[in-house]
Amino acid sequence: MQEADAAADAWFAFVVEARSGRARAGRLTTPHGSVETPAFMPVGTAGVVKAVTRRDLADVGAQIILANTYHLMLRPGDDLVAELGGLHGFSGWPGPFLTDSGGYQVFSLAKLRTLTEEGVGFRSHLDGTRYLLTPERSMAVQANLGADIAMAFDECPPWPAPHEAVDAATARTTRWAHRSLAAHARKDQWLFGIVQGGVHLDLRERSARELIELRFPGHGIGGLSVGEPKPDMLRVLDHLDTILPEEKPRYLMGVGTPQDLLEGVARGIDMFDCVLPTRNARNGQLFTRSGKLSIRNARYRSDPLPPDPECACFTCRTTSRAYLRHLHQSGEITAATLMTIHNLTHYLDSLRHIRETIVLGRFEEYRAAVTQRLAAEGQQP
Amino acid sequence: MQEADAAADAWFAFVVEARSGRARAGRLTTPHGSVETPAFMPVGTAGVVKAVTRRDLADVGAQIILANTYHLMLRPGDDLVAELGGLHGFSGWPGPFLTDSGGYQVFSLAKLRTLTEEGVGFRSHLDGTRYLLTPERSMAVQANLGADIAMAFDECPPWPAPHEAVDAATARTTRWAHRSLAAHARKDQWLFGIVQGGVHLDLRERSARELIELRFPGHGIGGLSVGEPKPDMLRVLDHLDTILPEEKPRYLMGVGTPQDLLEGVARGIDMFDCVLPTRNARNGQLFTRSGKLSIRNARYRSDPLPPDPECACFTCRTTSRAYLRHLHQSGEITAATLMTIHNLTHYLDSLRHIRETIVLGRFEEYRAAVTQRLAAEGQQP
Numbered sequence: 148m149q150e151a152d153a154a155a156d157a158w159f160a161f162v163v164e165a166r167s168g169r170a171r172a173g174r175l176t177t178p179h180g181s182v183e184t185p186a187f188m189p190v191g192t193a194g195v196v197k198a199v200t201r202r203d204l205a206d207v208g209a210q211i212i213l214a215n216t217y218h219l220m221l222r223p224g225d226d227l228v229a230e231l232g233g234l235h236g237f238s239g240w241p242g243p244f245l246t247d248s249g250g251y252q253v254f255s256l257a258k259l260r261t262l263t264e265e266g267v268g269f270r271s272h273l274d275g276t277r278y279l280l281t282p283e284r285s286m287a288v289q290a291n292l293g294a295d296i297a298m299a300f301d302e303c304p305p306w307p308a309p310h311e312a313v314d315a316a317t318a319r320t321t322r323w324a325h326r327s328l329a330a331h332a333r334k335d336q337w338l339f340g341i342v343q344g345g346v347h348l349d350l351r352e353r354s355a356r357e358l359i360e361l362r363f364p365g366h367g368i369g370g371l372s373v374g375e376p377k378p379d380m381l382r383v384l385d386h387l388d389t390i391l392p393e394e395k396p397r398y399l400m401g402v403g404t405p406q407d408l409l410e411g412v413a414r415g416i417d418m419f420d421c422v423l424p425t426r427n428a429r430n431g432q433l434f435t436r437s438g439k440l441s442i443r444n445a446r447y448r449s450d451p452l453p454p455d456p457e458c459a460c461f462t463c464r465t466t467s468r469a470y471l472r473h474l475h476q477s478g479e480i481t482a483a484t485l486m487t488i489h490n491l492t493h494y495l496d497s498l499r500h501i502r503e504t505i506v507l508g509r510f511e512e513y514r515a516a517v518t519q520r521l522a523a524e525g526q527q528p
Numbered sequence: 529m530q531e532a533d534a535a536a537d538a539w540f541a542f543v544v545e546a547r548s549g550r551a552r553a554g555r556l557t558t559p560h561g562s563v564e565t566p567a568f569m570p571v572g573t574a575g576v577v578k579a580v581t582r583r584d585l586a587d588v589g590a591q592i593i594l595a596n597t598y599h600l601m602l603r604p605g606d607d608l609v610a611e612l613g614g615l616h617g618f619s620g621w622p623g624p625f626l627t628d629s630g631g632y633q634v635f636s637l638a639k640l641r642t643l644t645e646e647g648v649g650f651r652s653h654l655d656g657t658r659y660l661l662t663p664e665r666s667m668a669v670q671a672n673l674g675a676d677i678a679m680a681f682d683e684c685p686p687w688p689a690p691h692e693a694v695d696a697a698t699a700r701t702t703r704w705a706h707r708s709l710a711a712h713a714r715k716d717q718w719l720f721g722i723v724q725g726g727v728h729l730d731l732r733e734r735s736a737r738e739l740i741e742l743r744f745p746g747h748g749i750g751g752l753s754v755g756e757p758k759p760d761m762l763r764v765l766d767h768l769d770t771i772l773p774e775e776k777p778r779y780l781m782g783v784g785t786p787q788d789l790l791e792g793v794a795r796g797i798d799m800f801d802c803v804l805p806t807r808n809a810r811n812g813q814l815f816t817r818s819g820k821l822s823i824r825n826a827r828y829r830s831d832p833l834p835p836d837p838e839c840a841c842f843t844c845r846t847t848s849r850a851y852l853r854h855l856h857q858s859g860e861i862t863a864a865t866l867m868t869i870h871n872l873t874h875y876l877d878s879l880r881h882i883r884e885t886i887v888l889g890r891f892e893e894y895r896a897a898v899t900q901r902l903a904a905e906g907q908q909p
């Protein structure tokens with residue numbers, strides 16, 4: 148462990164550069180470049196962010212991409228990805244990658260799961276092939292994928308679940324964190340632990356304290372945004388903010404809406420990922436400074452305005468709502484590309500702007516103004 | 529007619545700059561920029577070239593885009609396109625556009641067609657709405673779409689068809705050419721006539737001579753590549769090359785493979801359009817200097833080479849066959865984008881290279897070398 152820390156120190160760093168309230172502006176250094184935090188990671192499930200190219204990702208200002216261990220181990224297989232140079236060589240994305248542990252997808256996508264202390268047996272949702280995912284196997288797959296940041300293998304209980312079930316899953320997550328750490332060998336890859344515990348503050352606190360002892364260089368917060376009421380999520384974040392070490396990055400997994408990001412940052416979160424901007428783009432839902440816009444709506448039929456008149460992305464610079472609506476209604480692939488470019492820009496621009504307000508010490512002021520504006524427009528903050 | 533010619537002269541020009549054998553290197557000037565010929569026009573059926581953005585089109589060196597009158601009049605409607613500034617304002621593509629007349633698509637896509645001297649009645653393949661497309665209506669729709677070049681409304685008989693049926697369709701095409709010309713009013717839009725006549729040289733010759741009398745500024749050659757044997761198409765092109773005026777552009781409609789383009793250029797053709805590069809891209813078929821490559825093939829599973837090692841397109845600079853295969857097999861939209869970028873580059877690069885050999889007076893040498901190489905690789909020239 149000491150040795151791993153020393154070797155990783157040559158490659159990695161995380162520095163909090165400014166604070167405003169509990170919000171933090173930081174910088175994460177990885178072998179493939181640095182990431183300004185708070186950061187949003189576009190989701191590249193199968194080793195590609197759906198509907199865009201790496202050039203589009205660079206244009207929108209993405210600094211780190213998330214890829215899914217579960218999907219890639221099934222197709223094309225992590226051995227093949229390793230043979231072609233890991234995710235970087237395979238996909239051509241030159242910046243940092245983070246891979247999840249596969250656990251969450253096994254629980255949400257795979258069939259015929261059998262959960263034991265050893266790990267999770269399941270059948271592929273693609274072709275029914277039988278797999279066993281354990282902490283050791285997850286580390287081996289993530290080593291093959293070669294992301295800059297890997298995640299410990301965890302058990303994510305469903306919501307709602309009784310306290311004792313969440314308790315058991317949380318205890319197992321700690322045991323699996325030990326095994327993940329023992330199996331993790333790549334010195335050019337950081338391994339983050341994952342805090343579980345559902346909406347129960349006692350379990351969240353125990354989970355966090357047990358992981359902190361293991362000296363992970365960063366902490367994921369899992370098991371949120373899985374159906375629980377929003378105030379429950381915010382309560383958990385408030386509590387964890389008082390426990391997790393300030394000098395290490397905190398990653399709120401699978402979250403969320405632009406408002407969720409704002410509230411997460413307000414509670415000391417540094418990293419986020421979510422399929423919302425990319426998935427909604429393919430469904431014709433655009434995020435704008437005035438809230439959500441559904442391009443299918445007939446009111447946009449002849450609307451010459453760009454999706455968001457205040458946005459400077461390629462799509463907003465070149466495309467009217469009327470044209471986007473036509474492309475979407477006609478089932479044109481280009482609609483998905485253009486709307487993904489916009490939605491990712493919206494997320495990344497929001498966080499860039501949030502970071503500026505933190506550096507200027509005016510984050511809370513900004514947060515209040517955004518919350519007020521969205522409330523005035525009838526959108527849930 | 530004299531007046532129209534004079535007004536159009538301020539906007540349009542076509543100059544043959546070099547010849548090599550019967551091949552011509554020319555330059556077509558339009559209100560939205562100039563086009564080097566021989567030119568390939570990517571097909572943007574619904575006002576967008578499928579799976580790419582206008583930035584991709586600029587990157588691959590596209591100089592003129594074809595859009596389909598039939599599709600756009602049905603959805604979103606040509607009135608809407610006109611309201612948003614015509615195809616240029618609507619799509620944001622700043623370069624020249626050409627629209628077809630709608631005739632070919634009515635015959636190939638629409639339902640319940642009724643063909644009379646007046647025009648073609650049909651039901652939309654989208655929602656069953658009843659339409660009547662006449663030469664006058666086609667001109668009105670194309671005026672709304674506002675392409676730089678419009679096409680006369682023609683009757684394209686199927687292949688095979690008896691001589692007398694093709695004769696009647698050809699005669700009607702001439703009568704419709706008169707009506708198209710009379711109805712065509714935009715001074716900032718060129719109108720090309722369309723030569724019909726199937727595989728019958730006597731009918732092709734009559735059609736061409738009747739159109740030449742009408743003094744169209746350019747000539748489309750329709751009704752080829754509709755199923756007839758390749759030698760029949762080449763015979764028609766050989767014959768028309770001796771009849772069509774040398775100083776006006778010749779456009780071989782809906783053709784074809786890279787080899788068809790080479791053979792067309794060898795017979796004095798200046799313009800081409802075809803869905804092959806874009807449609808095949810979406811199906812995983814790549815055009816390369818060594819012939820066709822099907823990315824689904826298991827042999828490319830771990831192939832680190834780009835689609836075409838001699839190609840300098842974005843896709844070939846950044847993407848392995850193995851990654852493309854993975855994206856295609858996973859149903860990722862990005863696969864279609866990357867392969868469309870490559871296939872369009874292949875077509876446009878081929879014509880750029882062909883143009884250079886014409887300017888250097890070495891076209892026939894080049895044509896012989898390509899034909900020989902493809903024959904050696906077992907591909908039909």
